[in-house]
Amino acid sequence: MDPAINVQGLTKHFRETTALDDVSFWANPGTVLGLLGPNGAGKTTAVRVLATLLKADAGHASVGGYDVRTQAHLVRQRIGLTGQYASVDEKLTGRENLLLIGRLLGLSRRDARRRAQELLSEFSLEEAAGRAAKTYSGGMRRRLDLAASLIGRPSILFLDEPTTGLDPRARLDLWNLIRRLVADGTTVLLTTQYLEEADQLADDIVVLDRGRIIASGTPEQLKQHIGARTLAVQARQEQDVPAIAAMLADLTGGHAEVAGLTISVPAPDPGHLPALVRRLDASGISVNELMLRSASLDDVFLTLTGRHAEPTGAPTEQRESSA
Amino acid sequence: MKPPRETTHHPRTSLLQGLQQTMTLAWRTLLQIRHNPWELGDFSIQPILFLLLFLFVFGGAIAGSTADYLRFVLPGVIVMNMVFVTVYVGHGLNTDLTKGMFDRLRALPIARWSPLAGRIIADLVKQAGSILLLLSVGALLGFRLETSISSLLLMVVLVLTVALAISWVMVLVGVLARDPEHVQLFGFTALFPITFISNVFVPVETMPGWVQALVNVNPVSLLADAARGLLVGGPVLQPALWSLLWALAIMAVFAPLSVWALNRRLSAQ
Numbered sequence: 001m002d003p004a005i006n007v008q009g010l011t012k013h014f015r016e017t018t019a020l021d022d023v024s025f026w027a028n029p030g031t032v033l034g035l036l037g038p039n040g041a042g043k044t045t046a047v048r049v050l051a052t053l054l055k056a057d058a059g060h061a062s063v064g065g066y067d068v069r070t071q072a073h074l075v076r077q078r079i080g081l082t083g084q085y086a087s088v089d090e091k092l093t094g095r096e097n098l099l100l101i102g103r104l105l106g107l108s109r110r111d112a113r114r115r116a117q118e119l120l121s122e123f124s125l126e127e128a129a130g131r132a133a134k135t136y137s138g139g140m141r142r143r144l145d146l147a148a149s150l151i152g153r154p155s156i157l158f159l160d161e162p163t164t165g166l167d168p169r170a171r172l173d174l175w176n177l178i179r180r181l182v183a184d185g186t187t188v189l190l191t192t193q194y195l196e197e198a199d200q201l202a203d204d205i206v207v208l209d210r211g212r213i214i215a216s217g218t219p220e221q222l223k224q225h226i227g228a229r230t231l232a233v234q235a236r237q238e239q240d241v242p243a244i245a246a247m248l249a250d251l252t253g254g255h256a257e258v259a260g261l262t263i264s265v266p267a268p269d270p271g272h273l274p275a276l277v278r279r280l281d282a283s284g285i286s287v288n289e290l291m292l293r294s295a296s297l298d299d300v301f302l303t304l305t306g307r308h309a310e311p312t313g314a315p316t317e318q319r320e321s322s323a
Numbered sequence: 324m325k326p327p328r329e330t331t332h333h334p335r336t337s338l339l340q341g342l343q344q345t346m347t348l349a350w351r352t353l354l355q356i357r358h359n360p361w362e363l364g365d366f367s368i369q370p371i372l373f374l375l376l377f378l379f380v381f382g383g384a385i386a387g388s389t390a391d392y393l394r395f396v397l398p399g400v401i402v403m404n405m406v407f408v409t410v411y412v413g414h415g416l417n418t419d420l421t422k423g424m425f426d427r428l429r430a431l432p433i434a435r436w437s438p439l440a441g442r443i444i445a446d447l448v449k450q451a452g453s454i455l456l457l458l459s460v461g462a463l464l465g466f467r468l469e470t471s472i473s474s475l476l477l478m479v480v481l482v483l484t485v486a487l488a489i490s491w492v493m494v495l496v497g498v499l500a501r502d503p504e505h506v507q508l509f510g511f512t513a514l515f516p517i518t519f520i521s522n523v524f525v526p527v528e529t530m531p532g533w534v535q536a537l538v539n540v541n542p543v544s545l546l547a548d549a550a551r552g553l554l555v556g557g558p559v560l561q562p563a564l565w566s567l568l569w570a571l572a573i574m575a576v577f578a579p580l581s582v583w584a585l586n587r588r589l590s591a592q
Contacts, residue, residue: 055590083426089424093358101431152431
Protein backbone atom coordinates (compact mmCIF):
# COMPACT_ATOMS: atom_id res chain seq x y z
CA MET A 1 0.00 0.00 0.00
CA ASP A 2 1.49 3.34 -1.05
CA PRO A 3 1.49 5.94 1.70
CA ALA A 4 -1.00 8.80 1.30
CA ILE A 5 1.60 11.20 2.63
CA ASN A 6 5.28 10.54 2.22
CA VAL A 7 7.97 12.92 3.44
CA GLN A 8 11.68 12.24 3.02
CA GLY A 9 14.47 14.44 4.36
CA LEU A 10 12.40 17.62 4.25
CA THR A 11 14.42 20.74 5.13
CA LYS A 12 13.34 24.36 5.21
CA HIS A 13 15.16 27.47 6.38
CA PHE A 14 13.78 30.95 6.98
CA ARG A 15 16.80 33.24 6.99
CA GLU A 16 18.74 32.02 10.06
CA THR A 17 15.93 29.87 11.44
CA THR A 18 15.77 26.20 10.56
CA ALA A 19 12.08 25.39 10.50
CA LEU A 20 12.47 21.81 9.28
CA ASP A 21 15.67 19.83 9.57
CA ASP A 22 15.82 16.56 7.62
CA VAL A 23 12.32 15.47 8.57
CA SER A 24 10.90 12.16 7.31
CA PHE A 25 7.53 10.58 8.02
CA TRP A 26 4.64 8.94 6.23
CA ALA A 27 0.97 8.19 6.71
CA ASN A 28 -0.97 5.26 5.29
CA PRO A 29 -4.30 5.88 3.56
CA GLY A 30 -7.24 6.18 5.94
CA THR A 31 -5.10 6.80 9.01
CA VAL A 32 -4.46 9.84 11.19
CA LEU A 33 -0.92 11.08 11.63
CA GLY A 34 -0.41 13.51 14.50
CA LEU A 35 2.40 16.05 14.41
CA LEU A 36 2.94 17.01 18.02
CA GLY A 37 5.07 19.91 19.18
CA PRO A 38 5.14 23.36 20.74
CA ASN A 39 5.02 26.68 18.90
CA GLY A 40 7.97 26.99 16.56
CA ALA A 41 8.53 23.24 16.28
CA GLY A 42 7.94 23.31 12.51
CA LYS A 43 4.46 21.76 12.41
CA THR A 44 2.86 24.52 10.39
CA THR A 45 5.83 24.71 8.04
CA ALA A 46 5.46 20.98 7.34
CA VAL A 47 1.75 21.40 6.61
CA ARG A 48 2.40 24.38 4.34
CA VAL A 49 4.96 22.43 2.32
CA LEU A 50 2.58 19.47 1.99
CA ALA A 51 -0.34 21.72 1.03
CA THR A 52 1.81 23.21 -1.80
CA LEU A 53 1.86 26.65 -0.16
CA LEU A 54 5.59 26.65 0.49
CA LYS A 55 8.59 25.17 -1.29
CA ALA A 56 11.07 23.18 0.78
CA ASP A 57 14.81 23.82 0.44
CA ALA A 58 15.65 20.12 0.30
CA GLY A 59 14.00 16.73 0.52
CA HIS A 60 11.02 15.20 -1.14
CA ALA A 61 7.34 15.14 -0.29
CA SER A 62 4.44 13.46 -2.01
CA VAL A 63 0.75 13.63 -1.23
CA GLY A 64 -1.65 11.12 -2.74
CA GLY A 65 1.27 9.80 -4.77
CA TYR A 66 1.99 13.19 -6.39
CA ASP A 67 5.04 15.34 -5.87
CA VAL A 68 4.11 18.55 -4.03
CA ARG A 69 6.65 20.53 -6.02
CA THR A 70 6.28 19.28 -9.60
CA GLN A 71 2.66 18.11 -9.49
CA ALA A 72 1.21 20.75 -7.19
CA HIS A 73 -2.01 21.09 -9.15
CA LEU A 74 -2.75 17.37 -8.86
CA VAL A 75 -2.01 17.53 -5.15
CA ARG A 76 -4.42 20.47 -4.77
CA GLN A 77 -7.18 18.43 -6.38
CA ARG A 78 -6.91 15.88 -3.58
CA ILE A 79 -6.34 17.85 -0.41
CA GLY A 80 -8.33 19.90 2.06
CA LEU A 81 -6.65 22.43 4.33
CA THR A 82 -7.93 23.81 7.60
CA GLY A 83 -5.53 26.33 9.02
CA GLN A 84 -4.67 27.45 12.48
CA TYR A 85 -6.82 30.46 11.76
CA ALA A 86 -10.30 29.91 10.55
CA SER A 87 -9.51 30.78 6.97
CA VAL A 88 -12.98 31.67 5.82
CA ASP A 89 -14.21 34.97 4.45
CA GLU A 90 -15.57 36.67 7.54
CA LYS A 91 -17.60 39.11 5.49
CA LEU A 92 -19.58 36.37 3.77
CA THR A 93 -22.24 34.17 5.32
CA GLY A 94 -21.48 30.55 6.13
CA ARG A 95 -23.45 29.40 3.13
CA GLU A 96 -21.78 31.88 0.79
CA ASN A 97 -18.36 30.71 1.93
CA LEU A 98 -19.23 27.14 1.01
CA LEU A 99 -20.79 28.20 -2.31
CA LEU A 100 -17.65 30.15 -3.16
CA ILE A 101 -15.38 27.14 -2.68
CA GLY A 102 -17.79 24.86 -4.53
CA ARG A 103 -17.92 27.18 -7.52
CA LEU A 104 -14.14 27.56 -7.53
CA LEU A 105 -13.83 23.78 -7.61
CA GLY A 106 -15.93 23.72 -10.76
CA LEU A 107 -19.27 22.60 -9.33
CA SER A 108 -22.36 23.85 -11.12
CA ARG A 109 -24.46 26.41 -9.27
CA ARG A 110 -26.94 23.69 -8.37
CA ASP A 111 -24.36 21.16 -7.22
CA ALA A 112 -22.52 23.82 -5.20
CA ARG A 113 -25.78 24.75 -3.46
CA ARG A 114 -26.58 21.11 -2.73
CA ARG A 115 -23.10 20.36 -1.39
CA ALA A 116 -23.18 23.49 0.79
CA GLN A 117 -26.54 22.44 2.21
CA GLU A 118 -25.25 18.90 2.94
CA LEU A 119 -22.26 20.22 4.85
CA LEU A 120 -24.21 22.91 6.69
CA SER A 121 -26.59 20.34 8.11
CA GLU A 122 -23.81 17.81 8.77
CA PHE A 123 -21.85 20.42 10.72
CA SER A 124 -24.88 21.86 12.59
CA LEU A 125 -24.51 25.23 10.91
CA GLU A 126 -27.92 25.43 9.28
CA GLU A 127 -29.29 28.00 11.68
CA ALA A 128 -26.32 30.30 11.23
CA ALA A 129 -25.99 29.70 7.49
CA GLY A 130 -27.38 33.12 6.59
CA ARG A 131 -25.21 35.10 9.01
CA ALA A 132 -21.83 36.66 8.24
CA ALA A 133 -19.02 34.40 9.48
CA LYS A 134 -17.59 37.21 11.62
CA THR A 135 -20.57 36.76 13.98
CA TYR A 136 -19.73 33.07 14.54
CA SER A 137 -18.31 31.66 17.76
CA GLY A 138 -14.84 30.09 17.68
CA GLY A 139 -16.24 26.58 17.46
CA MET A 140 -18.67 27.48 14.66
CA ARG A 141 -15.91 29.16 12.72
CA ARG A 142 -13.71 26.06 12.91
CA ARG A 143 -16.62 23.90 11.81
CA LEU A 144 -17.25 26.20 8.86
CA ASP A 145 -13.54 26.16 8.05
CA LEU A 146 -13.55 22.37 8.13
CA ALA A 147 -16.72 22.22 6.03
CA ALA A 148 -15.09 24.51 3.45
CA SER A 149 -12.13 22.11 3.30
CA LEU A 150 -14.47 19.22 2.58
CA ILE A 151 -16.48 20.67 -0.32
CA GLY A 152 -14.35 18.83 -2.88
CA ARG A 153 -14.40 15.55 -0.92
CA PRO A 154 -10.62 15.50 -0.44
CA SER A 155 -9.00 12.14 0.21
CA ILE A 156 -6.31 13.80 2.32
CA LEU A 157 -7.01 16.44 4.92
CA PHE A 158 -4.56 18.74 6.69
CA LEU A 159 -5.73 20.05 10.05
CA ASP A 160 -3.36 22.61 11.47
CA GLU A 161 -4.12 22.92 15.20
CA PRO A 162 -7.83 22.51 14.60
CA THR A 163 -8.86 22.94 18.23
CA THR A 164 -6.40 25.55 19.51
CA GLY A 165 -8.34 28.19 21.38
CA LEU A 166 -11.58 26.21 21.54
CA ASP A 167 -13.48 25.47 24.73
CA PRO A 168 -13.65 21.79 25.82
CA ARG A 169 -17.16 21.30 24.47
CA ALA A 170 -16.31 22.68 21.01
CA ARG A 171 -13.13 20.59 21.04
CA LEU A 172 -15.08 17.39 21.66
CA ASP A 173 -17.50 18.29 18.84
CA LEU A 174 -14.63 18.78 16.43
CA TRP A 175 -12.96 15.54 17.51
CA ASN A 176 -16.14 13.67 16.71
CA LEU A 177 -16.36 15.28 13.28
CA ILE A 178 -12.76 14.29 12.56
CA ARG A 179 -13.43 10.71 13.68
CA ARG A 180 -16.37 10.50 11.27
CA LEU A 181 -14.21 11.68 8.38
CA VAL A 182 -11.55 9.11 9.16
CA ALA A 183 -14.18 6.38 9.39
CA ASP A 184 -15.15 7.33 5.83
CA GLY A 185 -11.60 6.70 4.66
CA THR A 186 -10.05 10.16 4.70
CA THR A 187 -6.35 10.37 5.54
CA VAL A 188 -5.69 13.10 8.09
CA LEU A 189 -2.53 14.94 9.02
CA LEU A 190 -3.19 16.70 12.29
CA THR A 191 -0.90 19.12 14.07
CA THR A 192 -1.47 19.80 17.72
CA GLN A 193 0.08 21.08 20.90
CA TYR A 194 -1.98 18.71 23.00
CA LEU A 195 -0.75 15.20 23.76
CA GLU A 196 -4.31 14.29 24.69
CA GLU A 197 -5.58 15.33 21.26
CA ALA A 198 -2.94 13.33 19.43
CA ASP A 199 -3.69 10.38 21.73
CA GLN A 200 -7.43 10.64 21.06
CA LEU A 201 -7.24 10.95 17.28
CA ALA A 202 -3.94 9.77 15.86
CA ASP A 203 -2.87 6.30 14.75
CA ASP A 204 0.73 7.46 14.69
CA ILE A 205 2.42 10.41 16.33
CA VAL A 206 5.55 12.28 15.31
CA VAL A 207 6.98 14.60 17.95
CA LEU A 208 8.73 17.67 16.54
CA ASP A 209 11.10 19.97 18.34
CA ARG A 210 12.84 22.89 16.66
CA GLY A 211 12.37 21.36 13.23
CA ARG A 212 13.60 17.90 14.18
CA ILE A 213 11.79 14.66 14.93
CA ILE A 214 12.58 13.67 18.50
CA ALA A 215 10.20 10.74 18.84
CA SER A 216 7.66 8.83 16.82
CA GLY A 217 5.40 5.83 17.18
CA THR A 218 1.87 4.87 18.06
CA PRO A 219 0.24 6.72 20.95
CA GLU A 220 0.64 3.56 23.06
CA GLN A 221 4.36 3.30 22.35
CA LEU A 222 4.85 6.95 23.04
CA LYS A 223 2.90 6.88 26.28
CA GLN A 224 4.81 3.85 27.48
CA HIS A 225 8.00 5.67 26.72
CA ILE A 226 7.12 9.01 28.28
CA GLY A 227 4.32 8.15 30.66
CA ALA A 228 0.77 9.05 29.88
CA ARG A 229 0.33 10.53 33.30
CA THR A 230 2.32 12.43 35.81
CA LEU A 231 2.35 11.59 39.47
CA ALA A 232 2.99 14.65 41.59
CA VAL A 233 3.52 14.88 45.35
CA GLN A 234 3.73 18.00 47.45
CA ALA A 235 5.75 17.32 50.58
CA ARG A 236 4.76 18.79 53.93
CA GLN A 237 8.32 19.25 55.13
CA GLU A 238 11.37 20.08 53.07
CA GLN A 239 13.49 17.36 54.68
CA ASP A 240 11.12 14.72 53.27
CA VAL A 241 11.71 15.79 49.66
CA PRO A 242 14.77 13.59 48.89
CA ALA A 243 13.11 10.54 50.40
CA ILE A 244 9.92 11.08 48.41
CA ALA A 245 11.90 11.69 45.20
CA ALA A 246 13.79 8.44 45.71
CA MET A 247 10.55 6.63 46.41
CA LEU A 248 8.93 7.95 43.24
CA ALA A 249 11.94 7.10 41.10
CA ASP A 250 12.08 3.61 42.52
CA LEU A 251 8.38 3.05 42.07
CA THR A 252 8.05 4.23 38.45
CA GLY A 253 11.58 3.77 37.16
CA GLY A 254 11.50 7.35 35.90
CA HIS A 255 13.42 10.50 36.76
CA ALA A 256 11.76 12.52 39.51
CA GLU A 257 11.66 16.27 38.93
CA VAL A 258 11.82 18.46 42.02
CA ALA A 259 10.44 21.99 42.12
CA GLY A 260 10.32 23.39 45.64
CA LEU A 261 8.19 21.06 47.71
CA THR A 262 6.64 19.42 44.64
CA ILE A 263 8.10 16.23 43.22
CA SER A 264 6.76 14.86 39.96
CA VAL A 265 7.49 11.82 37.82
CA PRO A 266 6.01 10.28 34.65
CA ALA A 267 3.71 7.46 35.74
CA PRO A 268 2.80 5.02 32.96
CA ASP A 269 0.70 2.91 35.31
CA PRO A 270 -2.28 4.35 37.24
CA GLY A 271 -1.63 1.63 39.85
CA HIS A 272 1.35 3.65 41.00
CA LEU A 273 -0.87 5.98 43.00
CA PRO A 274 -2.14 3.42 45.55
CA ALA A 275 1.31 1.86 45.68
CA LEU A 276 2.78 5.24 46.55
CA VAL A 277 0.20 5.80 49.29
CA ARG A 278 1.12 2.46 50.88
CA ARG A 279 4.82 3.25 50.78
CA LEU A 280 4.36 6.74 52.22
CA ASP A 281 2.24 5.29 54.99
CA ALA A 282 4.82 2.58 55.73
CA SER A 283 7.61 5.19 55.94
CA GLY A 284 5.52 7.46 58.14
CA ILE A 285 5.85 10.44 55.75
CA SER A 286 2.84 12.69 55.57
CA VAL A 287 2.31 14.90 52.52
CA ASN A 288 0.20 17.93 51.58
CA GLU A 289 -1.05 16.81 48.22
CA LEU A 290 -1.08 13.82 45.87
CA MET A 291 -1.97 14.21 42.22
CA LEU A 292 -2.26 11.96 39.20
CA ARG A 293 -2.75 14.05 36.08
CA SER A 294 -2.61 13.44 32.33
CA ALA A 295 0.79 14.15 30.81
CA SER A 296 1.00 17.46 29.00
CA LEU A 297 3.14 18.38 26.04
CA ASP A 298 5.47 19.90 28.58
CA ASP A 299 5.86 16.54 30.34
CA VAL A 300 6.59 14.90 26.99
CA PHE A 301 9.28 17.43 26.30
CA LEU A 302 10.74 17.18 29.74
CA THR A 303 11.10 13.43 29.29
CA LEU A 304 12.38 13.54 25.71
CA THR A 305 14.62 16.59 25.79
CA GLY A 306 15.14 17.36 29.47
CA ARG A 307 13.75 20.88 29.01
CA HIS A 308 10.38 22.54 28.99
CA ALA A 309 8.37 22.81 25.79
CA GLU A 310 8.23 26.57 25.70
CA PRO A 311 8.27 29.64 27.86
CA THR A 312 4.98 29.89 29.69
CA GLY A 313 2.44 32.40 28.53
CA ALA A 314 3.47 32.26 24.88
CA PRO A 315 0.50 33.39 22.85
CA THR A 316 -0.98 30.34 21.19
CA GLU A 317 -2.40 32.27 18.28
CA GLN A 318 1.05 33.36 17.20
CA ARG A 319 2.00 31.89 13.86
CA GLU A 320 4.73 29.46 14.67
CA SER A 321 6.43 29.41 11.31
CA SER A 322 7.05 33.12 11.04
CA ALA A 323 8.70 33.24 14.45
CA MET B 324 -23.36 13.88 -7.34
CA LYS B 325 -19.97 12.63 -8.39
CA PRO B 326 -16.92 13.68 -6.40
CA PRO B 327 -15.52 16.50 -8.56
CA ARG B 328 -11.86 15.87 -7.86
CA GLU B 329 -11.88 12.30 -9.08
CA THR B 330 -13.28 13.26 -12.45
CA THR B 331 -11.04 16.22 -13.23
CA HIS B 332 -7.39 15.30 -13.38
CA HIS B 333 -6.12 18.03 -15.64
CA PRO B 334 -2.61 18.95 -14.64
CA ARG B 335 -3.44 22.65 -15.00
CA THR B 336 -6.42 24.91 -15.26
CA SER B 337 -7.36 26.12 -18.73
CA LEU B 338 -7.63 29.80 -19.51
CA LEU B 339 -11.41 29.50 -19.62
CA GLN B 340 -11.51 27.86 -16.19
CA GLY B 341 -9.18 30.57 -14.91
CA LEU B 342 -11.55 33.24 -16.17
CA GLN B 343 -14.52 31.51 -14.58
CA GLN B 344 -12.64 31.31 -11.27
CA THR B 345 -11.74 34.99 -11.61
CA MET B 346 -15.39 35.90 -12.07
CA THR B 347 -16.36 33.76 -9.08
CA LEU B 348 -13.78 35.54 -6.93
CA ALA B 349 -14.92 38.93 -8.22
CA TRP B 350 -18.48 37.96 -7.29
CA ARG B 351 -17.24 37.07 -3.83
CA THR B 352 -15.61 40.49 -3.37
CA LEU B 353 -18.79 42.27 -4.46
CA LEU B 354 -20.88 40.02 -2.23
CA GLN B 355 -18.89 41.26 0.78
CA ILE B 356 -20.46 44.68 0.32
CA ARG B 357 -23.92 43.26 0.91
CA HIS B 358 -23.03 42.29 4.47
CA ASN B 359 -20.92 45.38 5.11
CA PRO B 360 -23.02 48.32 3.96
CA TRP B 361 -20.64 50.84 5.56
CA GLU B 362 -18.13 49.92 2.87
CA LEU B 363 -20.67 51.05 0.31
CA GLY B 364 -20.78 54.41 2.06
CA ASP B 365 -17.08 54.93 1.44
CA PHE B 366 -17.51 54.95 -2.29
CA SER B 367 -20.99 56.44 -2.49
CA ILE B 368 -21.80 58.77 0.39
CA GLN B 369 -18.25 60.08 0.80
CA PRO B 370 -17.79 61.34 -2.78
CA ILE B 371 -21.31 62.78 -2.76
CA LEU B 372 -20.48 64.68 0.43
CA PHE B 373 -17.27 65.96 -1.15
CA LEU B 374 -19.20 67.06 -4.20
CA LEU B 375 -21.89 68.88 -2.18
CA LEU B 376 -19.41 70.51 0.20
CA PHE B 377 -17.19 71.89 -2.49
CA LEU B 378 -20.10 72.84 -4.68
CA PHE B 379 -22.07 74.83 -2.12
CA VAL B 380 -19.29 76.06 0.17
CA PHE B 381 -16.45 76.89 -2.23
CA GLY B 382 -18.27 76.84 -5.57
CA GLY B 383 -19.34 80.47 -5.53
CA ALA B 384 -15.89 81.70 -4.55
CA ILE B 385 -14.04 79.56 -7.06
CA ALA B 386 -16.22 79.79 -10.15
CA GLY B 387 -18.64 82.64 -9.44
CA SER B 388 -21.70 80.39 -9.34
CA THR B 389 -22.47 76.85 -8.24
CA ALA B 390 -23.80 75.99 -11.69
CA ASP B 391 -20.51 76.94 -13.36
CA TYR B 392 -18.53 75.20 -10.63
CA LEU B 393 -20.50 71.98 -11.05
CA ARG B 394 -19.38 71.81 -14.70
CA PHE B 395 -15.80 72.10 -13.50
CA VAL B 396 -15.79 70.00 -10.34
CA LEU B 397 -17.93 66.96 -11.19
CA PRO B 398 -15.42 65.39 -13.61
CA GLY B 399 -12.70 66.12 -11.06
CA VAL B 400 -14.61 64.47 -8.20
CA ILE B 401 -15.14 61.41 -10.38
CA VAL B 402 -11.38 61.13 -10.83
CA MET B 403 -10.61 61.82 -7.17
CA ASN B 404 -13.08 59.21 -6.02
CA MET B 405 -11.60 56.67 -8.43
CA VAL B 406 -8.21 57.14 -6.84
CA PHE B 407 -9.59 56.61 -3.31
CA VAL B 408 -11.64 53.55 -4.24
CA THR B 409 -8.46 51.74 -5.39
CA VAL B 410 -7.41 51.56 -1.73
CA TYR B 411 -9.98 48.78 -1.35
CA VAL B 412 -7.91 46.53 -3.58
CA GLY B 413 -5.02 46.77 -1.14
CA HIS B 414 -7.27 46.60 1.91
CA GLY B 415 -9.07 43.46 0.71
CA LEU B 416 -5.91 41.73 -0.42
CA ASN B 417 -4.22 42.43 2.90
CA THR B 418 -7.23 41.09 4.79
CA ASP B 419 -7.04 37.87 2.79
CA LEU B 420 -3.31 37.60 3.43
CA THR B 421 -3.45 38.23 7.16
CA LYS B 422 -6.59 36.19 7.85
CA GLY B 423 -5.54 33.05 5.99
CA MET B 424 -8.12 33.27 3.21
CA PHE B 425 -5.37 33.71 0.63
CA ASP B 426 -3.79 30.42 1.75
CA ARG B 427 -7.12 28.68 1.43
CA LEU B 428 -7.43 29.93 -2.15
CA ARG B 429 -3.84 28.99 -3.00
CA ALA B 430 -4.38 25.44 -1.76
CA LEU B 431 -7.29 25.03 -4.22
CA PRO B 432 -6.77 23.71 -7.75
CA ILE B 433 -7.46 27.08 -9.35
CA ALA B 434 -5.46 29.36 -11.68
CA ARG B 435 -2.66 31.02 -9.74
CA TRP B 436 -3.58 34.47 -11.03
CA SER B 437 -7.32 34.29 -10.38
CA PRO B 438 -7.38 35.63 -6.78
CA LEU B 439 -5.62 38.86 -7.78
CA ALA B 440 -7.48 39.19 -11.05
CA GLY B 441 -10.82 38.63 -9.32
CA ARG B 442 -10.09 41.38 -6.84
CA ILE B 443 -9.11 43.86 -9.52
CA ILE B 444 -12.17 43.06 -11.66
CA ALA B 445 -14.42 43.54 -8.63
CA ASP B 446 -12.73 46.87 -8.05
CA LEU B 447 -13.47 47.96 -11.60
CA VAL B 448 -17.14 47.09 -11.10
CA LYS B 449 -17.18 49.19 -7.92
CA GLN B 450 -15.50 51.99 -9.83
CA ALA B 451 -18.08 51.87 -12.61
CA GLY B 452 -20.87 51.96 -10.01
CA SER B 453 -19.27 54.95 -8.30
CA ILE B 454 -18.98 56.87 -11.58
CA LEU B 455 -22.60 56.14 -12.43
CA LEU B 456 -23.71 57.31 -9.00
CA LEU B 457 -21.76 60.55 -9.19
CA LEU B 458 -23.10 61.28 -12.68
CA SER B 459 -26.65 60.67 -11.43
CA VAL B 460 -26.22 62.95 -8.42
CA GLY B 461 -24.60 65.51 -10.73
CA ALA B 462 -27.58 65.31 -13.05
CA LEU B 463 -29.93 65.94 -10.13
CA LEU B 464 -27.88 69.00 -9.20
CA GLY B 465 -28.11 70.32 -12.74
CA PHE B 466 -25.12 68.83 -14.53
CA ARG B 467 -25.72 68.33 -18.26
CA LEU B 468 -23.67 66.25 -20.65
CA GLU B 469 -22.46 68.77 -23.27
CA THR B 470 -20.79 66.29 -25.61
CA SER B 471 -22.19 62.90 -26.58
CA ILE B 472 -22.94 59.49 -25.15
CA SER B 473 -19.89 58.04 -26.87
CA SER B 474 -17.71 60.70 -25.21
CA LEU B 475 -19.25 59.76 -21.88
CA LEU B 476 -18.46 56.07 -22.45
CA LEU B 477 -14.94 56.99 -23.50
CA MET B 478 -14.55 58.92 -20.23
CA VAL B 479 -15.67 55.84 -18.25
CA VAL B 480 -13.22 53.61 -20.13
CA LEU B 481 -10.37 56.07 -19.64
CA VAL B 482 -11.02 56.44 -15.90
CA LEU B 483 -11.27 52.65 -15.49
CA THR B 484 -8.00 52.16 -17.36
CA VAL B 485 -6.18 54.50 -15.02
CA ALA B 486 -7.95 52.82 -12.06
CA LEU B 487 -6.56 49.49 -13.24
CA ALA B 488 -3.05 50.93 -13.19
CA ILE B 489 -3.39 52.51 -9.75
CA SER B 490 -4.85 49.25 -8.43
CA TRP B 491 -1.41 47.70 -8.93
CA VAL B 492 0.13 50.31 -6.65
CA MET B 493 -2.46 49.36 -4.04
CA VAL B 494 -1.70 45.67 -4.52
CA LEU B 495 1.87 46.48 -3.51
CA VAL B 496 0.66 48.44 -0.49
CA GLY B 497 -1.63 45.54 0.43
CA VAL B 498 1.28 43.09 0.25
CA LEU B 499 3.72 45.23 2.22
CA ALA B 500 1.39 46.43 4.99
CA ARG B 501 1.26 44.58 8.29
CA ASP B 502 -2.53 44.74 8.62
CA PRO B 503 -5.57 46.16 6.81
CA GLU B 504 -5.60 49.29 8.99
CA HIS B 505 -2.12 50.18 7.81
CA VAL B 506 -3.23 49.82 4.20
CA GLN B 507 -5.89 52.43 4.76
CA LEU B 508 -3.59 54.70 6.74
CA PHE B 509 -0.82 54.54 4.18
CA GLY B 510 -3.12 54.59 1.18
CA PHE B 511 -5.07 57.66 2.20
CA THR B 512 -2.03 59.50 3.54
CA ALA B 513 -0.29 59.09 0.21
CA LEU B 514 -3.38 59.74 -1.90
CA PHE B 515 -4.64 62.89 -0.20
CA PRO B 516 -1.80 65.18 -1.34
CA ILE B 517 -1.78 63.57 -4.79
CA THR B 518 -5.48 64.24 -5.31
CA PHE B 519 -5.46 67.72 -3.76
CA ILE B 520 -2.30 69.00 -5.48
CA SER B 521 -4.25 68.77 -8.69
CA ASN B 522 -6.84 70.74 -10.61
CA VAL B 523 -9.71 68.62 -9.27
CA PHE B 524 -11.24 71.42 -7.17
CA VAL B 525 -9.48 74.61 -8.23
CA PRO B 526 -8.27 75.79 -11.66
CA VAL B 527 -4.50 75.59 -11.85
CA GLU B 528 -4.13 79.27 -12.93
CA THR B 529 -4.84 80.47 -9.37
CA MET B 530 -1.84 78.63 -7.86
CA PRO B 531 1.80 79.76 -7.43
CA GLY B 532 4.15 78.78 -10.25
CA TRP B 533 5.94 75.92 -8.55
CA VAL B 534 2.65 74.32 -7.51
CA GLN B 535 1.39 74.73 -11.06
CA ALA B 536 4.39 72.75 -12.28
CA LEU B 537 3.46 69.87 -9.93
CA VAL B 538 -0.21 70.05 -10.74
CA ASN B 539 0.37 70.02 -14.49
CA VAL B 540 2.29 66.73 -14.45
CA ASN B 541 0.04 65.09 -11.84
CA PRO B 542 -1.83 62.22 -13.53
CA VAL B 543 -4.91 63.13 -11.47
CA SER B 544 -4.97 66.60 -13.12
CA LEU B 545 -4.36 65.16 -16.56
CA LEU B 546 -7.15 62.64 -16.15
CA ALA B 547 -9.47 65.28 -14.70
CA ASP B 548 -8.77 67.49 -17.72
CA ALA B 549 -9.49 64.63 -20.09
CA ALA B 550 -12.71 63.81 -18.21
CA ARG B 551 -13.81 67.48 -18.43
CA GLY B 552 -13.10 67.52 -22.13
CA LEU B 553 -15.11 64.37 -22.63
CA LEU B 554 -18.09 65.53 -20.54
CA VAL B 555 -18.40 69.29 -21.09
CA GLY B 556 -16.09 69.91 -24.04
CA GLY B 557 -12.54 71.22 -24.35
CA PRO B 558 -9.17 69.67 -25.22
CA VAL B 559 -9.27 65.87 -24.88
CA LEU B 560 -6.55 64.25 -26.93
CA GLN B 561 -3.49 65.59 -25.16
CA PRO B 562 -4.56 65.06 -21.52
CA ALA B 563 -6.06 61.68 -22.43
CA LEU B 564 -2.84 60.51 -24.07
CA TRP B 565 -0.78 61.71 -21.11
CA SER B 566 -3.13 59.92 -18.72
CA LEU B 567 -2.78 56.70 -20.67
CA LEU B 568 0.99 57.09 -20.74
CA TRP B 569 0.98 57.53 -16.97
CA ALA B 570 -1.24 54.46 -16.60
CA LEU B 571 1.11 52.42 -18.75
CA ALA B 572 4.17 53.57 -16.84
CA ILE B 573 2.58 52.88 -13.45
CA MET B 574 1.52 49.42 -14.54
CA ALA B 575 4.89 48.60 -16.08
CA VAL B 576 6.58 49.40 -12.77
CA PHE B 577 4.05 48.25 -10.19
CA ALA B 578 2.56 45.09 -11.70
CA PRO B 579 5.85 43.14 -11.73
CA LEU B 580 6.95 44.73 -8.45
CA SER B 581 3.69 43.76 -6.73
CA VAL B 582 3.81 40.17 -7.99
CA TRP B 583 7.42 39.89 -6.86
CA ALA B 584 6.61 41.29 -3.41
CA LEU B 585 3.60 38.99 -3.10
CA ASN B 586 5.64 35.89 -3.90
CA ARG B 587 8.27 37.02 -1.46
CA ARG B 588 5.73 37.47 1.31
CA LEU B 589 4.17 34.09 0.59
CA SER B 590 7.49 32.24 0.74
CA ALA B 591 8.56 33.90 3.98
CA GLN B 592 6.19 32.09 6.29
